[in-house]
């Protein structure tokens with residue numbers, strides 16, 4: 001078979017503004033990479049495309065096209081991809097799978113669309129692909145981390161969550177299989193996409209063995225994308241020590257229940273701190289725009305300030321949502337329920353959603369840059385933080401103090417050029433460039449030349 005794997009042109013953020021949001025990096029269509037590995041092993045010719053490409057970019061005639069899907073509210077990108085590839089290859093067999101397909105396949109509108117474009121739908125996990133390692137060579141660019149699962153499913157049934165509908169069966173990957181996989185894939189950073197990593201039935205051994213894994217004689221570092229189940233940590237503080245011992249970074253726990261649960265959350269933070277994590281490097285997932293009203297969410301925020309931990313704000317979108325056009329830039333004009341889901345039942349409005357996000361952003365900046373110096377949040381700190389993000393984008397270290405940037409014409413020009421160039425590269429989905437290694441005196445000139453060549457105004 002000639003198989004074309006398609007990741008629709010999902011609107012992934014290029015890079016989140018703050019560290020608590022650093023979870024948005026390194027997206028890869030992991031399901032497709034496993035499917036590709038499986039079909040290649042079967043002798044098929046496989047090619048992967050990201051977005052809607054033209055025939056000339058896809059140098060072969062696919063007999064089968066596999067389209068993946070993820071968030072339900074990104075459904076339009078899925079159907080656009082299907083429409084595009086159906087027109088391009090009228091005779092190919094098209095199959096749609098992934099999370100959105102699994103959550104919506106029973107709905108009438110969904111079935112109608114399948115019929116309209118003559119598409120087969122496959123729900124849930126692909127058993128054969130699950131036994132394969134993702135083949136990263138299918139991607140054009142190098143990916144620094146390996147994405148995997150230690151377990152599937154979840155031990156809980158939270159009302160807002162789709163996880164237990166998507167991964168109905170609990171499965172724990174045996175420890176030796178997991179470590180063998182990490183060594184075979186050979187990347188020294190591993191990202192777990194598990195729903196509830198600590199619920200693995202053999203978690204102690206998993207963590208002990210992860211600590212021992214070496215890739216090219218180097219230790220491996222880990223991250224659990226969905227964070228850790230704080231209740232399990234609280235029950236067994238030893239897990240926090242094992243997590244630390246295994247070099248897990250970007251630690252997150254969730255606080256989705258009532259404000260009255262603050263004592264338990266504090267205990268969970270204490271367990272992590274006793275294991276060696278700094279409060280400022282711990283983040284708390286918090287669902288908002290849901291049943292808990294804005295005022296109560298502010299109480300949670302105040303506790304987080306007292307504890308000195310960061311917040312990962314999670315705006316609720318229902319599992320049935322098929323669009324989400326929330327635009328953070330529209331804070332002046334505002335948006336309505338037509339644009340995105342607003343949980344008015346819980347008293348939420350567009351203004352409150354934006355206000356809560358703003359407060360969380362300011363809180364995180366304060367935790368990262370000011371708290372340790374005993375200072376309050378101020379707007380310059382946020383401006384400096386944005387410049388810092390731009391520096392990181394170009395592979396540079398920390399910028400100087402904000403005051404120095406403001407008072408030096410060279411620095412002001414440099415920062416302005418960097419911002420313009422970054423916006424241009426992002427807008428046109430161009431590869432980011434590195435300014436690392438260019439001598440300081442020459443950076444402005446390099447930036448001016450690059451901007452000129454791209455038609456960006458530099459005055």
Ligand code: B12
Nearest residue numbers: 031066068071072097098122125126161162163314315319
């Ligand atoms: C990791 C993860 C994230 C990551 C990144 C996801 C990514 N890949 O881009 C991050 C942290 C960024 C994230 C963020 C959010 N997430 Co999330 N996330 C997940 C999680 C845990 C896994 C998703 C994933 O990528 N899995 C990897 C999949 C695609 O690969 P796989 O499983 O190996 O694929 C297999 C099958 O799917 C199948 N398959 C896949 N494609 C195809 C194609 C064909 C043809 C076939 C045959 C088979 C097939 O075969 C593969 C092999 O078995 C899911 C929960 C879950 N269990 O699914 C929630 C989930 C998708 N997230 C969810 C939510 C709510 C969010 C947030 C909105 C939370 C918030 N409020 O802030 C944000 C939104 C961010 C945004 N940009 O909009 C919801 C979805 C809600 C919805 N309405 O769609 C889920 C379902 C969890 C939940 N709580 O309900 N998330």
Ligand code: SF4
Nearest residue numbers: 154156157158161195
């Ligand atoms: S613990 Fe997390 S993954 Fe499990 S059901 Fe609740 S929200 Fe979903």
